[in-house]
Amino acid sequence: MKDLRLMKGNEAVSEAAIRAGVDGYFGYPITPQSEVLEYLMLERPEKRTGMVVLQAESEIAAINMVYAGAGAGKMVFTSSSSPGISLKQEGITYIAGAELPCMILNVVRGGPGLGTIQPAQSDYFQAVKGGGHGDYKLIVLAPASVQEMYDFVQLSFDLAFKYRTPVMILSDGAIGQMMEKVEIGEQKVRLTDAQVKERCPWATTGKDANRERNIITSLDLDSNKQEIFNHKLQAKYKEIDKNEVRFEEIQTEDAEYIFVAYGTSARICQKSVELAREKGIKVGLLRPITLFPFPHKRLLELSKQVKGMLTVEMSAGQMIEDVKLAVECSIPVEHFGRLGGIIHSPEEVVEALEQKFL
Amino acid sequence: MTEEIIIAGFGGQGVLSMGKIMCYSGIVQGQEVTWMPSYGPEMRGGTANVTVIISDDRISSPIINEFDTAIILNQQSMDKFESTVKSGGTLIYDPNGITRHPERKDINIYRVEAAAEAAKMETTKTFNMIVLGGFLKIKPIVKMENVIAGLKKSLPERYHHMIPVNEKAVKRGTEIVEEVQMLN
Amino acid sequence: MAENKINNDIVKEENLVYKKTDLLTDKALSYCPGCGHGTAHRLVMEVIEELNAQEETIGVAPVGCSVLAYEFMDIDMQQAAHGRAPALATALKRLYPEKYVFTYQGDGDLAAIGTAETIHACNRGENITIIFVNNGIYGMTGGQMAPTTLPGMKSSTSPYGRDVESMGAPMKMTELVAQLPGTYFVTRQAVHTPAAVRKAKKALKKAFENQKLKKGLSFVEIVSNCNSGWKMTPIQSNEWMVENMFPFYPLGDIKVPEE
Numbered sequence: 001m002k003d004l005r006l007m008k009g010n011e012a013v014s015e016a017a018i019r020a021g022v023d024g025y026f027g028y029p030i031t032p033q034s035e036v037l038e039y040l041m042l043e044r045p046e047k048r049t050g051m052v053v054l055q056a057e058s059e060i061a062a063i064n065m066v067y068a069g070a071g072a073g074k075m076v077f078t079s080s081s082s083p084g085i086s087l088k089q090e091g092i093t094y095i096a097g098a099e100l101p102c103m104i105l106n107v108v109r110g111g112p113g114l115g116t117i118q119p120a121q122s123d124y125f126q127a128v129k130g131g132g133h134g135d136y137k138l139i140v141l142a143p144a145s146v147q148e149m150y151d152f153v154q155l156s157f158d159l160a161f162k163y164r165t166p167v168m169i170l171s172d173g174a175i176g177q178m179m180e181k182v183e184i185g186e187q188k189v190r191l192t193d194a195q196v197k198e199r200c201p202w203a204t205t206g207k208d209a210n211r212e213r214n215i216i217t218s219l220d221l222d223s224n225k226q227e228i229f230n231h232k233l234q235a236k237y238k239e240i241d242k243n244e245v246r247f248e249e250i251q252t253e254d255a256e257y258i259f260v261a262y263g264t265s266a267r268i269c270q271k272s273v274e275l276a277r278e279k280g281i282k283v284g285l286l287r288p289i290t291l292f293p294f295p296h297k298r299l300l301e302l303s304k305q306v307k308g309m310l311t312v313e314m315s316a317g318q319m320i321e322d323v324k325l326a327v328e329c330s331i332p333v334e335h336f337g338r339l340g341g342i343i344h345s346p347e348e349v350v351e352a353l354e355q356k357f358l
Numbered sequence: 359m360t361e362e363i364i365i366a367g368f369g370g371q372g373v374l375s376m377g378k379i380m381c382y383s384g385i386v387q388g389q390e391v392t393w394m395p396s397y398g399p400e401m402r403g404g405t406a407n408v409t410v411i412i413s414d415d416r417i418s419s420p421i422i423n424e425f426d427t428a429i430i431l432n433q434q435s436m437d438k439f440e441s442t443v444k445s446g447g448t449l450i451y452d453p454n455g456i457t458r459h460p461e462r463k464d465i466n467i468y469r470v471e472a473a474a475e476a477a478k479m480e481t482t483k484t485f486n487m488i489v490l491g492g493f494l495k496i497k498p499i500v501k502m503e504n505v506i507a508g509l510k511k512s513l514p515e516r517y518h519h520m521i522p523v524n525e526k527a528v529k530r531g532t533e534i535v536e537e538v539q540m541l542n
Numbered sequence: 543m544a545e546n547k548i549n550n551d552i553v554k555e556e557n558l559v560y561k562k563t564d565l566l567t568d569k570a571l572s573y574c575p576g577c578g579h580g581t582a583h584r585l586v587m588e589v590i591e592e593l594n595a596q597e598e599t600i601g602v603a604p605v606g607c608s609v610l611a612y613e614f615m616d617i618d619m620q621q622a623a624h625g626r627a628p629a630l631a632t633a634l635k636r637l638y639p640e641k642y643v644f645t646y647q648g649d650g651d652l653a654a655i656g657t658a659e660t661i662h663a664c665n666r667g668e669n670i671t672i673i674f675v676n677n678g679i680y681g682m683t684g685g686q687m688a689p690t691t692l693p694g695m696k697s698s699t700s701p702y703g704r705d706v707e708s709m710g711a712p713m714k715m716t717e718l719v720a721q722l723p724g725t726y727f728v729t730r731q732a733v734h735t736p737a738a739v740r741k742a743k744k745a746l747k748k749a750f751e752n753q754k755l756k757k758g759l760s761f762v763e764i765v766s767n768c769n770s771g772w773k774m775t776p777i778q779s780n781e782w783m784v785e786n787m788f789p790f791y792p793l794g795d796i797k798v799p800e801e
Contacts, residue, residue: 004385005385005511006378006381006382006385006391006393006511006512023637024633024636024637026633052633052636052637054632054633054636056629056662057658057659057661057662058658060626060629060658060659061626061629061632061658061659061662062629064622064623064626064629064630064633064659065629065630065632065633066633067620067622067623067626067630067633068602068620068622068629068630068631068632068633068634068637069633069634069637071620071630072600072620072633072634072637072638074637076633076637090623091623091626094623098621174394174420174421177394177395178392178393178394178395178420179378179381179391179392179393179394180390180391180392180393180417180420181381181384181385181390181391193638204600204618204619204620204634205618205638206596206597206598206599206600206618206638206641207596207597207616207617207618208597209597213612213615213616213617213618213619214618214619215612215618215619215620215621216619216620216621217603217612217620217621218621219609219610219621264420264421267417267418267419267420267421268418268419268421269419270418270419271418271419271422272419273418274418343421344421345419345421345422345423346418346419346421346422346423347423
């Protein structure tokens, strides 16, 4: 029989992590994601699987603990919400620079600054364009349901270890706080230290006689070598762009207009599609599941079929730039979105479509 | 079938947990469910509300402005949510503490004197279960046996001895809910 | 060729009085001639060798002069962002509780930008060893004022001497962490004389051995010189250190475990 539970998005991430055999979590409380740490502490994962859970002194310390754990070949993650993710950027760029696999959850709230604790999608640029200093990218997954919050934990680690790269789950306060039905997976056994050594021959697992010492660093003072390394990183991102694009389409077959939306906005747009079609407007939805890599190819194809696209984001319009690039500005692309923690209603989205295109 | 519900009242009235029990009941009978609370400073003492959607199909937006049913448990919530009931929809309220009763003519209105009834039971904590009973009488979207199963899943083991009294409260709610205004 | 032959004649087992530990790589140290880092590196590696713990040790390098410590230490190492080494060590030790984990940090790294990480790792009583090389200056970036720069001491960002009123007083980080319940062994050492080196090595060995007791964090400060940053000859800098640094940062154990 299926193990079905009613869980908050934040809790689903924590349970998924325990089940995936994750080795460590390092975090710091911030609304609206504190349930991740609270749930883990309550569940005693050190008893369930031996997983380490630590409340760090700051977001900065937490991400650096993740850096170390990842550098030692372990499955580790951290979570935070927007202001805390800004603090973590230092560690994230080091992790990208040292090519380490890990997961970072951002349960986005409105900004800038301390902003609000209500949901927003205004960290898109920060998530998909790098975020910290240097030429790097994260794989960015955008769950639109509590089930996807659960499922994307395993997916994150699969991708992170496949490419030796940090993966971000870009969620928001609505998905973090809402409860939905979640199908719980099997309990995986955590890897032994010997298995970690085998899986990650590059990790600092202790230098034995059979190999040279392993060093985890992002430093190379020789610019020629640093350039070569940067090209290697870029080649990896190209490979990711080629292999890992994920998206979902709803009623695009006969669509004359397309909503492009991810996460909570995509859920809202699903209803907007229903409402608009009741009015006789042929509209569909493209929901990017990966924000990097972005479904640019499919958007370009769709641009040949539709009259216009409306990006719907709880931001002043960030993803719209990637959509415009994807369709090479061949058709009108407009933006609609509420700001500062306000969530747009499905009706507002339909009105925006009518105003901008009809 | 898709039922979109708002439950609104004071923090401490069991608004959020009533929503959870509905959702668990839905899960037990194989439906899709979404529970979307208002969160933040409001959580701590003030008003509390939660949107519950139960559906046979995949649920689209968890954020909605119009509801099939509003369950209203204080005056502030009446002021805020009476207007959000879809035309032809349903409003259920507890008249306890209500100074301005619902005025809409295009919706079905029911009252359930849950606070008064809870005071007569072993524990006033059954208040929200009486309201739930009232709702289920009007909108039997989940079967009673699944509500009990939902209660079991929703409550931590140490509270399972409370299930019979809660079950009694739900049944009582079905008995005392009264029609105020019925559309044809 | 002739020269080599002569050397080979001299370098014989029976003539050897000193041999570099195999745990130091053959790479030439990047430190200025006369700097204490080289000796401190050697001591740490000798201790690990004596513990037969090359395979069981993970080190964390900081940002500062010793940013490239991993070039010289033949063990698995991670290079931390500026100040974050104790956070890294915390995670490494939690995930590998049976390994020896240490950080090697300078004063800017440990006592300025990494103060929070240092204090909290100490306070949690992580079973790690922190090696804190204090030379009262930012050496790597060219001699700027550090949190441990002495009052009146000149640096490139205190060109008229550290003015305590406007720049604050130097910080005694080691005394500070000794106050925390999570520290088990806290000591201040130096490496400027053979006697000091022997004492420092003993302290370092104890600091590593303590990890097996799982009773808290061991913290070893090494007061050192920076002849380049202080703009002195190596000998002058050691003399200046004895006259000026030691009175303010007195050597000796600050917190010792009860027997």
